[in-house]
Amino acid sequence: MSKREFMLGNVAISRGIIEGGCQVITGYPGTPSSEIIDTLATMKKRDFYVEWSVNEKVAFEVAAGAAIAGARSVVTMKHVGLNVASDPLMTLSYMGIKGAMIVISADDPSCHSSQNEQDTRKYAQFALMPCFDPSNPQEAKDMIPYAFKLSNMFQTAVIFRPTTRISHGKSDVELGEVNEHRPQVKFEKIPERWIMVPSHARVRHPYVLQVYEDIRKELESSPWNHLELKKDSKIGVISSGVASVYVKEAMKRIGIDASFLKICTYPVPEDKITSILRQADTLLVIEELEPVVEDEVRIIAQKHGIITKILGKSEGFVLRHGELNVDICMNALSKAFGVPPITPEIYEINFELPSRPPVLCPGCSHRAAFYVMKKVFGDEGIYPSDIGCYTLGIQSGAVDTTLCMGASITISSGIYHAGEKHPICCSIGDSTFFHTGVNGLLNAIYNKADITVTIMDNRITAMTGHQPNPGMGRTAVGEATVAVSIADICRALGAEFVEEVNPYDLKSTEEVFRRAKNHKGTSVVITRQPCVIDLRRSGVRKPAFSIDQDNCTGCKACVKFGCPATEFDNELKRAKINNMCTGCGVCAQICKFGAIVEVKK
Amino acid sequence: MSYSGISLFDLVIAGVGGQGTILASDIIGKAAVKEGLKVMAAETHGMAQRGGSVVNHLRIGCEFGSLIPLRSADALMALEPSEALRYIEYLSEDGIIFMNTEPVLPVTVTSGISSYPDINYIIDHLKQRFNVKAFNAVELAREAGHIQAMNTVMIGAISKYLPLSKEVLLDCVKLSVPQKTVDINVKAFELGWLQT
Numbered sequence: 124m125s126k127r128e129f130m131l132g133n134v135a136i137s138r139g140i141i142e143g144g145c146q147v148i149t150g151y152p153g154t155p156s157s158e159i160i161d162t163l164a165t166m167k168k169r170d171f172y173v174e175w176s177v178n179e180k181v182a183f184e185v186a187a188g189a190a191i192a193g194a195r196s197v198v199t200m201k202h203v204g205l206n207v208a209s210d211p212l213m214t215l216s217y218m219g220i221k222g223a224m225i226v227i228s229a230d231d232p233s234c235h236s237s238q239n240e241q242d243t244r245k246y247a248q249f250a251l252m253p254c255f256d257p258s259n260p261q262e263a264k265d266m267i268p269y270a271f272k273l274s275n276m277f278q279t280a281v282i283f284r285p286t287t288r289i290s291h292g293k294s295d296v297e298l299g300e301v302n303e304h305r306p307q308v309k310f311e312k313i314p315e316r317w318i319m320v321p322s323h324a325r326v327r328h329p330y331v332l333q334v335y336e337d338i339r340k341e342l343e344s345s346p347w348n349h350l351e352l353k354k355d356s357k358i359g360v361i362s363s364g365v366a367s368v369y370v371k372e373a374m375k376r377i378g379i380d381a382s383f384l385k386i387c388t389y390p391v392p393e394d395k396i397t398s399i400l401r402q403a404d405t406l407l408v409i410e411e412l413e414p415v416v417e418d419e420v421r422i423i424a425q426k427h428g429i430i431t432k433i434l435g436k437s438e439g440f441v442l443r444h445g446e447l448n449v450d451i452c453m454n455a456l457s458k459a460f461g462v463p464p465i466t467p468e469i470y471e472i473n474f475e476l477p478s479r480p481p482v483l484c485p486g487c488s489h490r491a492a493f494y495v496m497k498k499v500f501g502d503e504g505i506y507p508s509d510i511g512c513y514t515l516g517i518q519s520g521a522v523d524t525t526l527c528m529g530a531s532i533t534i535s536s537g538i539y540h541a542g543e544k545h546p547i548c549c550s551i552g553d554s555t556f557f558h559t560g561v562n563g564l565l566n567a568i569y570n571k572a573d574i575t576v577t578i579m580d581n582r583i584t585a586m587t588g589h590q591p592n593p594g595m596g597r598t599a600v601g602e603a604t605v606a607v608s609i610a611d612i613c614r615a616l617g618a619e620f621v622e623e624v625n626p627y628d629l630k631s632t633e634e635v636f637r638r639a640k641n642h643k644g645t646s647v648v649i650t651r652q653p654c655v656i657d658l659r660r661s662g663v664r665k666p667a668f669s670i671d672q673d674n675c676t677g678c679k680a681c682v683k684f685g686c687p688a689t690e691f692d693n694e695l696k697r698a699k700i701n702n703m704c705t706g707c708g709v710c711a712q713i714c715k716f717g718a719i720v721e722v723k724k
Numbered sequence: 725m726s727y728s729g730i731s732l733f734d735l736v737i738a739g740v741g742g743q744g745t746i747l748a749s750d751i752i753g754k755a756a757v758k759e760g761l762k763v764m765a766a767e768t769h770g771m772a773q774r775g776g777s778v779v780n781h782l783r784i785g786c787e788f789g790s791l792i793p794l795r796s797a798d799a800l801m802a803l804e805p806s807e808a809l810r811y812i813e814y815l816s817e818d819g820i821i822f823m824n825t826e827p828v829l830p831v832t833v834t835s836g837i838s839s840y841p842d843i844n845y846i847i848d849h850l851k852q853r854f855n856v857k858a859f860n861a862v863e864l865a866r867e868a869g870h871i872q873a874m875n876t877v878m879i880g881a882i883s884k885y886l887p888l889s890k891e892v893l894l895d896c897v898k899l900s901v902p903q904k905t906v907d908i909n910v911k912a913f914e915l916g917w918l919q920t
Contacts, residue, residue: 129750129757131767154769236769259764259789292790293750293765295757368789372730376793449793467795470853472809474845477838479740479806479830481776515774518831588769682835687775690834 126298132260132289133158135296136227139267141171144302145197146222147189148173149182151558152587153201154236155290156229160199161588164599175590175599178528178558179204183211183226190220190280191317192310195271199227202243203527207559209246214319215280216250217327222306223274225267226252230286232411232446238510238527240444242413243284247389251335253342254282254389256364260294262387266347268302273341275306277334286411288365288446339390347387350395352402356380358460359403359431361396361420363387363410366447370409373452377462391419400429407459408435411447434459483515485688486705488652489579492626493519493550494684494709496577499636500548507534509560511552512586512654513579518685521550529559536563536572546640548575553609554584554592561612568617568645575639575646578609579626581654589657613647620646627652629712655705665706667722670698674718681710681719732761732785733887734792738811739803740828741768741778744875747900748801749780751879755888755896756784766790775831779811784887801882803861803875804828805846812850821854822882822920823847824861824874857881857920864915869908876901876909880916890917 130138137159140148148171150160163173172189176182179200186198200208205228212226228246231237247254255270257263263285274281315323342348359382362370367385374381384399386392400406400423408417417435424431436443440455450467457464483490493516496506508514508522509531516522524534531549539547551560556578564576584590591597596606613621620642624635632650639646677696681689688704691697700710700719711719735752739745746767756763766781781792792814800815802808802823815821825843832838850856861877868877876897883893894913901909 127757129754129763288766288790291767291769293753293763293767294790295761295763365789369791372788372793375730448791449789453793467793469794470812470815472812472849474841474849475838476806476809477830477833477840479775479777479832481741481774482831484774512774679836685831685835687831687834690829691836 127295128298129293130260130296131158132263132285132292134162135260135264136267136285136290137162138296138298139264140197142264142299142301143268143271144195144305145271146171146194146305146308147186147196148199149176149185149196150199151176151179151182151204152584152590153204153229154587155231155287156199156201156227157587157590158290159227160599161590173599175592177593179207180211183208186224187211187215187220187280190222190224193222193306193308195223195306197225197227200229201237202228202230202241203237203239204228205243205246207528212246212250216252217324217331218316218319219278220274220280221278221311223271224280225270225274225283226280227283227285229290230284230412232286235287238525240412242415243282244389244415245413247282247284248415250282251331252280252282253338254284255347256284256387256389257289258365258367258385258387260289260292261296262347263289264296265299268299269345273338276341277338279331279334286365286446335390339393342388342390343392343394345388348392348395349385350398351383352398353380353382356382357404359383359399359406360456361386361399361406361408361416363416366409366411366452369447369449369452370456372449373456376449377453377457377465379456379460379462381460386416389415391416393423396420396423397427397429400424400427400431403431405432405434405460407440407455408433409441409447409452409455413443480518481515482518482685482687483512484655485686485703486655486707487512488581488626488650488655488707489513489516490519490684490686491629491707491709492577492579492632492650493521495626495629495632495636496548496550497521499633499640500546503545505538505543505545505547507531507538507547507549509549509551509555511555512581513550513552516550528555529563532560532563532567532576535574535576536567536570539572539574540570546575548577548640550577550579553578553580553582553594556609557593561616564613564618564645564647565616572645573643575636575648578647578649580609580649580651582651583654583657585654585656589654609649618645618647620644621649622647623649623651625652626650627707627709629709655707659705667700667704667706668708668711668719669700669722671718671720672697674716676716676718680715681713684710684713686710730786730788731783733783734786734797735782735784735799735801736792736797736811736814737780737782737801737803738807739778740807741774741776743778743803743828744872745778745780745803748803748875748879749782751893751896751900752782752886752888754900755893758892758896759888761785761887762787764788764790777807777810799882799885801878803878805843806841808850809846815854819854820885821850821856822878823856823858824878825858826860826862859919861916864919865912868912868915870905873905873909873912876912877916880913881919883913883917884920
């Protein structure tokens, strides 16, 4: 009996991992990839090993180790995580694996939750690894067991690249059989395979180049590429991944009859591309982000001496940035083939809408830490920051840079060593500190950077959906483990000033920051307070606060603090606290008139 | 109107992070799958959830992509009034708006940087062009037992316009909400149903 379920794309991918009989899954959280491991780790029964690793390089290597020993493994991350894991990626390509390994790197066209929109398919080309680019959640699930087989057949890791619209799309998914067979795990000592010294690497490189061509032939006839040749039409369209479904709909809406090639695997299917090139006089390539398919199509056309006119990003029909949709595809098709466009009349709204940027939650301790930091280091202070919820400290005026995971401390060091005279105080979260902050701090201390490093320890990896990290004493599957002390790590790295403080206590926090600022050398302030969302979920409720209207002078000091729980009543000219209050009590300390008081039960 | 041969019913659900837009689209999507229909949906996760503007696309009886083209949605379900305006460009000429009239003020408004448009003005403005069903879903949810059931009020309100049976939708509500809130949510659904 068939079973259909309404599933999130990432849940469908985790189902594919189970159906494929995976034995080891590792990863580091990152939107839009996090729910894959979240789903696998919270299953009541499981016959595989799953971990949240401390960063993507580490996760990649753990999964590679498992695959070298003969297991089927998966590593998950967001696209920028693959940069962190690119060192092992580029050499695992030569080394290959024995069992099977899938590298899931989720792309985020349009930067919905990311600092860039790099295209993982470029990494796949660079690393000489095959890549899967699903067009919907069903395909994403079905591709995983296939990818395990391909990986094992060619003894290479394969890349799987969902985008935000796949990972965070939802659809009805038909479940498949679970592969109950498990390959035997036994590490075999094969020096020429597992030891990449120059003499072995030189041999493996030409071998891998040959295998890449063999993989191209194998994927040519895979079910993920589909060619519809229209004998009566001299126009053709090639599209890939999620863009292919937008293009299909766009073609139907504007009534274009063209040959169509859908590509969801790389290296691209050369024979199918040659066929559509021979059929069409004009060919439009529509793909999201980089012109990966487009460039290949041009190379293939030249190689075979085909003079079909090829249109794509280089002619400006499709942009190289931003995610695609049906409207963009309709425009590109109508421009390329001279078909009248469907331009919907846009309904103008003649008043301005208030912007609604994401903000730190009501009662978030980061806001309190930023408030004090700003008070001590002033407007002239320089505030490099990092990747996490606290990036939202932009609102508090205490975030000046955000580059990549762990870069707060290192950017601060660079600004300091360049000769900047103003004080530097950076912020980094607990999980990001474990990820790549440790190296940066070690470097700062060793090279005597006179900066203050604030580690905002909210006891969880919050932004990506509350995953555990090494500071919490609990693994991905909820088992108890060592709770690593951030303060002890900092001291072991050589820090001479390490202080922990509760950021809800503004007075003590200010006193600690003042001493940290005066300390010569690298000082570390750990602001420690559990994430308000996580605390609430664990059942902790604190009494809320309210404003005593008689004492409130309407000075707006509490409102300026920026907590969503405080509002200003323009008619009464008084502040008020709404039902979002979590009872942190910080605004009560900010009020000079004692007008904010705890609500008595 | 959703284009024939592409989708049976295209719905845009707009709101603010934390209002339960994902649960609302999940309940409707599950019901559609139960009815044997294909469903494609797109959700906002991650950064935008922290009190930011959130939009979900839900396409019932659709095998293409999850993103609804401009001016194609059959209905816009707005869990927050200003968010109805933000995503109005997706609604088709003859589309219907289901709107909760209780606003969630963004920090940009509470801190005095920008102002919030008058609710009645928003409704009047939209009524000039569209069929608008506006009601205070938060009040109705409170009446049902808890303000968090506001999203269920909205599902109840839109239910008779969806190509889905009321019974299947109600079953999915019961299966999707926390066990101890089932009665509240059933009542919330019925109160919403009475609004349209």
